[in-house]
Amino acid sequence: MDRKENAIRECFSLEEAVIYACGESVSIDKKQSVHGGDANEAYKLFLSNGEILFLKRNTVSNADFFRAEAEGIAAIKLAGKIRVPTVYARGTDAGHSFVLMEYIESGRRQEDFWEQLGAGLAAMHKADTAPYLERGKYGFDRDNYIGAGYQKNTPMDSWTGFFSECRLRPQFILAEKYFDSSVVRAADRLLDNIDRYLYEPDKPSLLHGDLWGGNFMSDENGSPVLIDPAAYVGCNEADIAMTELFGGFDRRFYESYFDSMGVVPGYEERRELYNLYHLTNHLNLFGRTYLPSVVRIIKRFSV
Ligand code: ADP
Numbered sequence: 001m002d003r004k005e006n007a008i009r010e011c012f013s014l015e016e017a018v019i020y021a022c023g024e025s026v027s028i029d030k031k032q033s034v035h036g037g038d039a040n041e042a043y044k045l046f047l048s049n050g051e052i053l054f055l056k057r058n059t060v061s062n063a064d065f066f067r068a069e070a071e072g073i074a075a076i077k078l079a080g081k082i083r084v085p086t087v088y089a090r091g092t093d094a095g096h097s098f099v100l101m102e103y104i105e106s107g108r109r110q111e112d113f114w115e116q117l118g119a120g121l122a123a124m125h126k127a128d129t130a131p132y133l134e135r136g137k138y139g140f141d142r143d144n145y146i147g148a149g150y151q152k153n154t155p156m157d158s159w160t161g162f163f164s165e166c167r168l169r170p171q172f173i174l175a176e177k178y179f180d181s182s183v184v185r186a187a188d189r190l191l192d193n194i195d196r197y198l199y200e201p202d203k204p205s206l207l208h209g210d211l212w213g214g215n216f217m218s219d220e221n222g223s224p225v226l227i228d229p230a231a232y233v234g235c236n237e238a239d240i241a242m243t244e245l246f247g248g249f250d251r252r253f254y255e256s257y258f259d260s261m262g263v264v265p266g267y268e269e270r271r272e273l274y275n276l277y278h279l280t281n282h283l284n285l286f287g288r289t290y291l292p293s294v295v296r297i298i299k300r301f302s303v
Contacts, residue, residue, distance in 0.1 A: 008070045008071075008074060008087050008088065008089060008090060009088065009089040009090075009091075010089070010090060010091050011089045011090070011091035011093075011100075012091055012092060012093070013091075013093045013094075014028070014055070014093045014098060014100070015027065015028075016089075016091075017088065017089035017090075017091060017093075017098070017100045018045070018047065018053070018100070020088060020089050021053060021088035021089060021100060022047055022049060022051055022053075023049070025048070025049075026047050026048055026049045026051070027047065027048045028045050028046070028047060028048075029046045029047060029048050030045075030046040031043045031044070031045055031046075031055075032044040032046070034054070036214070037056070038147075038214075039058070039065070039147070039148065040056040040057060040058045040062075040065075041056070041057045041058070042054070042055065042056050042057075043055040043056075043057070044103060045100075045103075052103040052105075053088070053100055053101065053102065053103050054085065054100070054101050054102065054103040054104070055098055055099070055100050055101075056069075056098065056099050056101075057096045057097070057098045058096065058097050058098075059095070059096065059097065060092050060095060060096065060097050061097075062097050063090075063091075063092055063097035064145075065097075065145055065148075066090045066097055066098065066099035067090060068142070068143075068144035068145050068230075069087075069099060069144075069228065069229070070087045070090045070099055071142060071144070071231070072144060072208075072209070072229035072230060072231035073085065073087050073101070073227075073229060073231075074087060075131075075132055075140075075206060075229075075231045076124065076206065076208065076226055076229060076231060078131055078132075079124045079127045079131075079206050080127075081120050081121075081123035081124040081127060082117075082120035082121060082123070082124055082224065082225075082226055083120075083219060083223065083224065083225045083226070084225060084226050084227070084229075085101040085102040085103075085104055085225065085227065086101060086102040087099060087100070087101040087102075088100050088101060088102075104217055104219050104220075104225050104227075105219065105220040106217060106218055106219070106220075107218055107219060107220045107221060107222045108218065108222050109218045109222050110218075110221070110222035110223060112252075113218060113222060113223070113224060114249065114250040114251075114252035114253040114256065115252055115253075115255075115256040116223055116224055116256075117216065117224040117249070117253050117256075118252065118253040118254065118255065118256030118257035118258075118259075118260070119256045119257070119260055120224060121208075121211075121239065121257055122256070122257050122259075122260035122261045123260070124205070124206055124208075125205035125206070125207075125236040125239070125261060126205070126260075126261070127205075127206060129203075129204045129205065129206055129233045132206060132233055133155050133204075133233050134155065136157065136203070136204065137155045137156065137157060137204070137233065138155065138156050138157075138158070138159050138162040138204055138232075138233050138234055138235075139153040139154055139155035139156055139162060139166065139232060139233060140153035140155075140231065140232040140233060141153075141155075144209075144230055144231070144232070145230060146209065146210055146230045146277075146278070146281050147210070147230075147281065147285060148285055149171075149281045149284060149285055150170070151166075151167075151209075151230055151232070152165075152166040152167075152170055153166060153232050154166055158200060159198070159199075159200050159201055159204070159234065159235050160194050160195050160198045160199070160200060161194075162234070163194065163198060163234070163235075163238075163274075163277075164191050164194040167277045168187075168190070168191060168194075168276065168277055168280070169191055171277060171280035171281055171284060172187045172191070172280065174280075174284045175280050175283050175284055175294065178283060178288065178291050178294075179295075183295055183298060183299075185302075186298050186299050186302035187298050187302070189302040190298055190301045190302040193302070197269070197270065197273055197301055198235070198270060198273065199264070201235045201236065204233045204234065204235070205233065205234065205235065205236040205239075206231065206232075206233055207231060207232055207233070207234045207236070207238060207239045208226055208229045208230070208231060208239055209229050209230035209231050209232055209234075209238075209239070210228060210229060210230040210242065211226075211239050211242045211243050212242060212243070212245060212246055213243075213246065213247070213249070214228075215227055215228045215229070236261060237264070237267055237270055237271070237274060238274045238277075240254075240257065240267075240271075241270070241271040241272075241274035241275050242274070242275065242278060244271060244275070245275045245278055245279075272297050272300070272301075273297065273301055275297075276294065276297045276298065276301075279293050279294050279297065280294050
């Protein structure tokens with residue numbers, strides 16, 4: 001990745017980060033809590049020069065989450081197809097880790113908000129992935145996180161190999177305590193036969209990686225902004241599958257996305273297999289509620 005173009009400063013105090021973002025004599029006048037996130041404390045920062053920034057904070061032991069988030073946002077920004085907040089700095093400060101970024105003022109969605117989101121995502125999925133990885137490979141230049149789960153991104157030549165070895169297998173290993181021996185065998189069969197169910201895309205796509213309804217916003221103009229990615233280079237269908245995991249986006253999103261990208265026959269079948277990754281991650285993070293869905297999908301794809 002072109003790190004000079006996307007220089008996110010590592011800072012050792014919030015004051016230093018604010019000065020890096022806004023200039024020498026600028027300081028924080030007021031902090032206001034922002035609700036809605038599920039992992040971090042979030043604040044709207046009012047600065048002495050009248051500017052407003054967005055701060056997310058966690059414990060020092062979670063500093064790597066913000067490193068990963070900042071790199072993912074920078075990757076999407078570099079593609080230049082859909083808005084993300086500009087990230088200025090990340091680092092640690094008096095017992096906390098933090099990331100400091102542009103504050104996005106929420107506005108009422110434009111009439112064609114969903115079309116913009118669909119077309120913007122399609123454009124991002126069509127963009128050249130050479131800025132992130134050797135052209136044609138799948139993965140990312142660093143591992144990152146999917147929610148609180150660790151996400152392995154070892155670059156590989158094969159998408160199906162990547163999805164099996166860096167996505168499903170690590171989650172299956174973590175979930176083994178929930179699986180009886182028939183499920184373990186079915187999971188092994190699924191991994192051995194992944195090529196029967198998934199295909200190698202014509203070309204790789206930069207993915208948001210965690211595209212559910214809580215990870216986009218509407219900006220001051222009513223246009224979409226992506227937040228909180230778990231970015232990597234993969235098959236575009238994995239991003240679309242996730243949008244459908246918890247109820248789905250508006251119909252206009254899919255129409256505009258598939259108008260631009262085209263549909264590869266069999267997507268509805270593959271969708272479940274892609275979402276098996278997220279469901280198994282949920283099983284590992286939040287417990288047994290997700291077990292029946294995970295077992296059903298494993299068995300479905302292991303015959
Ligand atoms: P978490 O990492 O804890 O899940 P999020 O990134 O989802 O936190 O952010 C929490 C909430 O803050 C979001 O639901 C959104 O409403 C708001 N938010 C996120 N990023 C920004 C931003 N750059 N500017 C303004 N508000 C934001």
